[in-house]
Structures are given as C-alpha cells and as structure tokens.
Amino acid sequence: MKREPVQVSGGDLQRLRQLNSLSSIRALREARGPLTLTELATQTGLSRGSMVDVVTDLQERGWIAEVEPAPGGMGRPAKRYRFRADAGHVLGIDIGVHKVLAMITDLAGQTVASGRVAVDPGTTRDERLEAVDRAVDAALVAAGPAMPDLWGVAAGSIGVVNREGVVTRVNALPDWAGVDLIGHLGQRLSCPITIENDSKLAALAEQRLGVAAGVRDLVYLHAGRRPGAALILNGRLHHGFSGATGEVGLMEITGWRTMAGHLENSTVAEGAAPEDAAGLVFGSARTGDPAALAAVDTYAHQLALGTAAMVLTLDPELVVLGGGFSRSADVLLPALRRALEPHCLRVPEIRPSTLGEECVALGAACLALDHVDERFFSPEGSIARPAAPRRLV
Amino acid sequence: MKREPVQVSGGDLQRLRQLNSLSSIRALREARGPLTLTELATQTGLSRGSMVDVVTDLQERGWIAEVEPAPGGMGRPAKRYRFRADAGHVLGIDIGVHKVLAMITDLAGQTVASGRVAVDPGTTRDERLEAVDRAVDAALVAAGPAMPDLWGVAAGSIGVVNREGVVTRVNALPDWAGVDLIGHLGQRLSCPITIENDSKLAALAEQRLGVAAGVRDLVYLHAGRRPGAALILNGRLHHGFSGATGEVGLMEITGWRTMAGHLENSTVAEGAAPEDAAGLVFGSARTGDPAALAAVDTYAHQLALGTAAMVLTLDPELVVLGGGFSRSADVLLPALRRALEPHCLRVPEIRPSTLGEECVALGAACLALDHVDERFFSPEGSIARPAAPRRLV
DNA sequence: CGATTTATTGTGGAGTCCATAGATATTCAC
DNA sequence: GTGAATATCTATGGACTCCACAATAAATCG
Numbered sequence A, B: 001m002k003r004e005p006v007q008v009s010g011g012d013l014q015r016l017r018q019l020n021s022l023s024s025i026r027a028l029r030e031a032r033g034p035l036t037l038t039e040l041a042t043q044t045g046l047s048r049g050s051m052v053d054v055v056t057d058l059q060e061r062g063w064i065a066e067v068e069p070a071p072g073g074m075g076r077p078a079k080r081y082r083f084r085a086d087a088g089h090v091l092g093i094d095i096g097v098h099k100v101l102a103m104i105t106d107l108a109g110q111t112v113a114s115g116r117v118a119v120d121p122g123t124t125r126d127e128r129l130e131a132v133d134r135a136v137d138a139a140l141v142a143a144g145p146a147m148p149d150l151w152g153v154a155a156g157s158i159g160v161v162n163r164e165g166v167v168t169r170v171n172a173l174p175d176w177a178g179v180d181l182i183g184h185l186g187q188r189l190s191c192p193i194t195i196e197n198d199s200k201l202a203a204l205a206e207q208r209l210g211v212a213a214g215v216r217d218l219v220y221l222h223a224g225r226r227p228g229a230a231l232i233l234n235g236r237l238h239h240g241f242s243g244a245t246g247e248v249g250l251m252e253i254t255g256w257r258t259m260a261g262h263l264e265n266s267t268v269a270e271g272a273a274p275e276d277a278a279g280l281v282f283g284s285a286r287t288g289d290p291a292a293l294a295a296v297d298t299y300a301h302q303l304a305l306g307t308a309a310m311v312l313t314l315d316p317e318l319v320v321l322g323g324g325f326s327r328s329a330d331v332l333l334p335a336l337r338r339a340l341e342p343h344c345l346r347v348p349e350i351r352p353s354t355l356g357e358e359c360v361a362l363g364a365a366c367l368a369l370d371h372v373d374e375r376f377f378s379p380e381g382s383i384a385r386p387a388a389p390r391r392l393v
Numbered sequence C: 001c002g003a004t005t006t007a008t009t010g011t012g013g014a015g016t017c018c019a020t021a022g023a024t025a026t027t028c029a030c
Numbered sequence D: 001g002t003g004a005a006t007a008t009c010t011a012t013g014g015a016c017t018c019c020a021c022a023a024t025a026a027a028t029c030g
Helices: A014-032 A036-044 A048-061 A127-143 A179-184 A198-208 A258-262 A272-286 A288-312 A324-340 A357-378 B014-028 B036-042 B048-061 B124-142 B181-186 B197-210 B260-264 B272-285 B290-314 B325-339 B356-377
Strands: A064-067 A080-083 A089-095 A100-104 A111-118 A150-159 A168-170 A193-197 A218-222 A228-233 A318-322 A349-352 B064-067 B079-085 B091-094 B097-106 B111-118 B150-158 B167-169 B194-195 B218-220 B228-233 B318-322 B349-354
Touching: A014 A036, A014 A064, A014 A080, A014 B014, A036 A048, A036 A179, A089 A127, A089 A198, A089 A357, A100 A127, A100 A357, A111 A127, A111 A324, A111 A357, A127 A179, A150 A179, A150 A198, A150 A357, A150 B290, A168 B079, A179 A193, A179 A258, A193 A198, A193 A357, A198 A218, A198 A228, A198 A318, A198 A357, A228 B290, A258 A357, A272 A324, A272 B091, A288 A324, A288 B228, A288 B290, A318 A324, A324 A349, A357 B272, B014 B036, B014 B064, B014 B079, B014 B091, B036 B048, B048 B064, B091 B124, B091 B197, B091 B272, B091 B356, B097 B124, B097 B356, B111 B325, B111 B356, B124 B181, B150 B181, B150 B197, B181 B194, B194 B197, B194 B260, B194 B356, B197 B218, B197 B228, B197 B318, B218 B260, B228 B290, B260 B272, B260 B290, B272 B325, B290 B325, B318 B325, B325 B349
Parallel strands: A089 A150, A150 A193, A218 A318, A318 A349, B091 B150, B150 B194, B218 B318, B318 B349
Antiparallel strands: A064 A080, A089 A100, A100 A111, A218 A228, B064 B079, B091 B097, B097 B111, B218 B228
C-alpha cells in the first residue's frame, strides 16, 4: 500500500542538535518579541542547560542576537534573544505587463529595497528581459554593498508556468511564451531560482502577509479585464500537474473571456478607452447610477459562475478578491456575494485584497523564503548559512 | 509573516532513538521484501552498529520479525527482517444505501476479516445503525479472539460530513442527516473514530491501493445516477472547510442532478425499472445500438461539464472514473474523454476504478491507518504499541 | 582445505542532553 | 542600607546514543 510520507528525520547526534537548533530558530522567528532562555526551553521542550548550548551556538553563527533584558520584574533579569531577520535576504520579482518590480526582503518578509522599471504591452521579449535586469540591479544597488548575499530568487510572470519554470501559454504578450526565465536570471544571480504564475504569487502573498494570513484553504480571484484565479490548498500554493490551475474561465459557459465587455460597453463608459472604462463604471456605480450598477451586476454574475464552480469544488474557507478591480471592492464585492448565493451551499467569506500592486513581488519573495525554509529544514539541510553570492556582472 | 509549519521534531536523546526506530519501521514497511541490516543502515543513514541496537529493540517490541536468510550469494548470509503488518489492525466501515460492510485490515491494508449486512433505502436510521453494529460484530468474530486490539476505526457515510463527524446534508436517506456516528460507534469501540464521506474514501482507496496508486493530484468521479466527485490534492484527501467538496454538480448548468434521465428515458430502456435502465443502455451501447450510444454520449457530455470545471480548476494528473457506472467504463470512458476535449487545455489521463464495491470500506481502513501513522510519527507519538481495546458489549 | 567475501560482535571514544546544586543579579520589605 | 525573596545564570557529573574500527564468524569458490 502506497502511503503519504510522514516526514521522519532521525540521524546522528549532530542531526539532533541541528533539529533542536532549528526548533529554536523557528520559535524565535514565530514569536512576537524576544524570548528568554527559559521561555525558549519550555517551547522547544529542551532543558535549560542544553538551551544555553544551542543559543550560544546560534549566536556565534549569526542566526540570533541578544537584546537588552526586560526592565522590571522580580529576580535576576533574564537575557533575551531575537531572531535576526537580516541574517539573509531573498529577491522577489514581478514581471508584469506594465512594470517590472524587483523587491529584496529580509527573512521576515520585510522589504529592504526595491527597483522598478516601467514597460508596456508592446515591449518585446528582449526589452522586457533587459528591464528585468535593470530592476534587479536597481534593487541590489538600493540595498547597498553591505547586504549579505541573496539566498533565493523567485519571479512571477503572466501565463502558465510549468514545473521547469518555462512559460508554456500566454495570451497578453505575443512573444513571451517559451521564455527561459531561469536561464536568463541564472546568468546574473547564482542562487536557487523559481518561476511561478503571477496570480498564484499574489494569492501566496495574501495568505502570508495580507488579508488571508493563516487561512489554509482559499480561492484568490483575480478580478480584472481577464479574470483568473489561484488556489491555496492545505496552506500551500496549488501548482497543479502542468501549472494550469484556476483556469475555469476557459470554459465558455463562464463567459470569463468576454465579460469585461459588460463594463466597457456600458453607456456610462461611452467613448472612454477600454482600460479606463471599468474605473468609470465602478465610480458611477458607487454614486448609484442605475446603468453602471446594472453593468457591475452583470459582471459580478459572470464572475460568480466560475467562482461558484471553484467554491463548490473546493469548499474553501475564504475567497480573496484581488486584481485591478479589487480597488472597487466596495461596489463589486457585495454584488459578487449576492451573485454567489443561489449557486453555493455555503457562501464563503469574501475579503478584498489589501496588498496592492506590490503583491506579486511580495508573493515571489514569500515563495523564495519558502524554498529557503525547505532547504534548511529538510533532513539534508545544514544550519550553516548558505554561501550563494549574488553576481553583479 | 505567517508561514506553513515545516515539521521540526527535535528533542531528547530518546526521541532521537525513537525517530531512528520510526525510520527503520518505515523503511521495512515500504520495502518490497525483507531487508538486511546493511540495507537498513544505508537506507536510514545510520551506522551498522546502531542499526543492531534499533533492530533488536524493535524485534522485542513486536514491530518487526526475523526472516530466514536468503540462500545463495557470497559470504556469510545476512539476517533479514520484515515489518510485522499483523502488529496492529484497523476497522473500516462502509455505511451505504444498500449495504453495510465492515472490514478489518492489518497495518499493510490487507483485509483479514469482514462482515456484511444488507440494507435498503427504506431502512430507518435506527435499523441502519443496528446493521452497522451487526456488521462490525461479524467482522470481529470473523477475525477471531486471537486478533490484537483495534488501533483505529473509520467509517464512510453518504452525505456531507463535517470535521466533527456529523452528517450535515444528505439527500438519498431522509432521516440520516444529523446522525451521531462517532457517538454510536464509540459506545462499542474504544479507539479513535473518524467519519468521512463515502466518495472521498473511495478516492482514497484508489490512491492507496487501486488504479491511482501514488498519484498526488487526482479527481475521483463517482459516475452513477447521482454523480459526485472527491479530490486528492498533494497526496492528501481534500476535506474542505465544511466537508462539502466536489459538489460542482449542484450548479444547475452542469445538469448533474437530472442527467441520469438521459439514460433512463432512452428508448432502449423502455419499461425497465430506473435502477436497471443504465445497465441496459450501456449494454446496448456496447453492441453498437445507435439510440443507446446517443444516450451514453449525452450523459458523458453532461458529466464532462462538471468534470471540466474541476479539471480546469485543479489541473490534476489523473481522473479516476468510479461509481456504479464505472463497470461500463469501456463505453463511458471514451465518450467522456471525447466530451472533455473541447473544454480542457490538457485532458488528464482517465482510468476506470478497479477496487469494486469494497472500495469505500477499504478507503475507510486507509484513513484509519493514516491516523494511526499520524499518531505514531507525530512529535508526541510513542513507539509503544497502543492499548486501545475493542469492547465487544 | 585455505582464500575470499560478507556479516556479526565487541570496545573505546565523542557528542548531546538532563538533573542538580551553587553562584549571581535584581526587586521588595523593613 | 540590609536581608529575604525570586528568578536567572553557571558548572559538574552521569546517562544515553551514535560512530569508527578491529576481531570474530559463517558462508562460497577454487
């Protein structure tokens, strides 16, 4: 009988020490503030004495730092330690249609530097790749020469991205399919590189840093001119067999491929450029304009069709409303909820996304951090800090 | 930043020994045949010397047994050890509309005894619960008094089952909703009890013992008069927030609630009882009857609508065609594949289920085994065999 | 029968953790 | 101020587990 591998590490005495060190790192990283030795000992289950060994070792290795003791309280004041989020950094890149955004974050996901280059739908593949390079260089320059090496890189691209990091299908950019992003980034960055679809990364960012923090099962709706979706299942990004998840909009009956027309063809938006139409309609709907409200309602009903299919399939705890139209969540979200009700057994909670236009880059950083974690906490992982130099050519 | 907990165990020296013992148990359990000490040592990464300690300990505790050395080969023949699948047993129960089946399996998922009681849709709730008791008793009697205690129990029921094991929604049996199966079984069985939806358990059985062995992402289609679906995602049964996953058939546009009519109203099945109609139609379709083929095609097209929604959402590696109609997979499966093609980016492989009518009970046993595993391999788990006596009242 | 091959058994050493006891630093009460 | 109370820090010995290496044992091959 095949079974799911329940991870069992085991090993050497040194491996045991390593596991205990990792538990301590984890405890300090997850904690709100600094922890004392006694607190650490109770959390990890180790004895105080062993905790001293572990902590001094971690301090020497640069993983944790001592903080001045807490004032007040009885007895001898205890030394306190904190996780050094600045022990390492990762790079998250959003390669979008209109911009390339490179963000360097520390191990806690805090942004320390970023670089940004504007592009547009007409930018060719090579120009776009060059824009990526410029954005990355700008972020590295902004971070300054004092920053330690990068431990990981992840980039988000539109289109379907397979497990090898190749963009296999893309509509919005004609010459983007088949681009070898790992190869391109690998020429300049000598650390592990991951590529993922941009909506998936936005979903991840919301689950880690945003409105869905800690939710284990959620559907991320990218509400925009071309709606899309991404899934977090059992707390993990669901990549799918070939990377093409959340593509329920490809079914004709959902109408997702053409539904933006309901907004753009509304009388409210007459004469406006297609990219401005939606904003106008949402704005008019906000003031109560009947035609605009009707257009929003039609859009919401269409959006609800595909959403209901996913909700009924997955029974998620939460739906996150993201994408460009989530700026108008005050209008769109109630309409979507009403439209979902007749289809669903239980309409899940719906929350508008909060991270704004940096969400894809942030999600990329989160993914890179996940991979750093996996490397560290895997049975083969070492507690030595990786030497993965960034290479500025 | 919230993160997914990467399991880190750590702990004591005895915990280290326990981890190494568990790795050894795992290695022996997963292996095809018995293993020698040297083989075990290389697989677990331990030294030979330590392996001797671990193995003698496990032998004393009854987890593993020595096998006669392999004949032939150079040098001194090595002792060989095997996992004792009979060290413990679990009970899986299928509480169906037409039958109750209780199966006792060993730790490898091999059936050692079973009991079966026929019921029908008209059976009342209390009668059905009594039938469950009789089936369980029969299985325990069949297993004989020599069998060690049960380590876990799982039962499959139709309807939506929430995390507390309560059936919250059910159509086929009018008085079944709200039944407290854990409470009922707990009166007679003093070991951990889990309740789950029957289709989900069938999916699990196929992924562990059947046609989907080892596949990590799959959609299980229950093709019958009332189609349903269950999901295995990332190697684990996807329960959902309220247990209502795979319910895409509730959307009217899929037509899943009424589609059996295409078969039952076919001229081929004129005059037959509704429960026999499908068999007749599939039989005629097999011989090439045009009316029957048309009816099957219509059914397949409807089935494909909901299936495509799930496939596009999840991008699974595999679709398993189960349920009563999977007996006619030779006719239905090609029709389903053809019907899926226009909807999907990539039509996943489709395989007919192989486990037959025992699949739900087997899946229940698999789920019980999973929970046994979780208990053993969790940081708090002990390598001592659990004393969870069955109580025959 | 001896050489070769492979497995088993035994010993010493190193690393890690725990329990315990005594030293230390701070607050609180008088 | 001084001493009691409280909590932490430091140090030591003992127990457990693993590893490396050497000596012994049991089979096959020529």
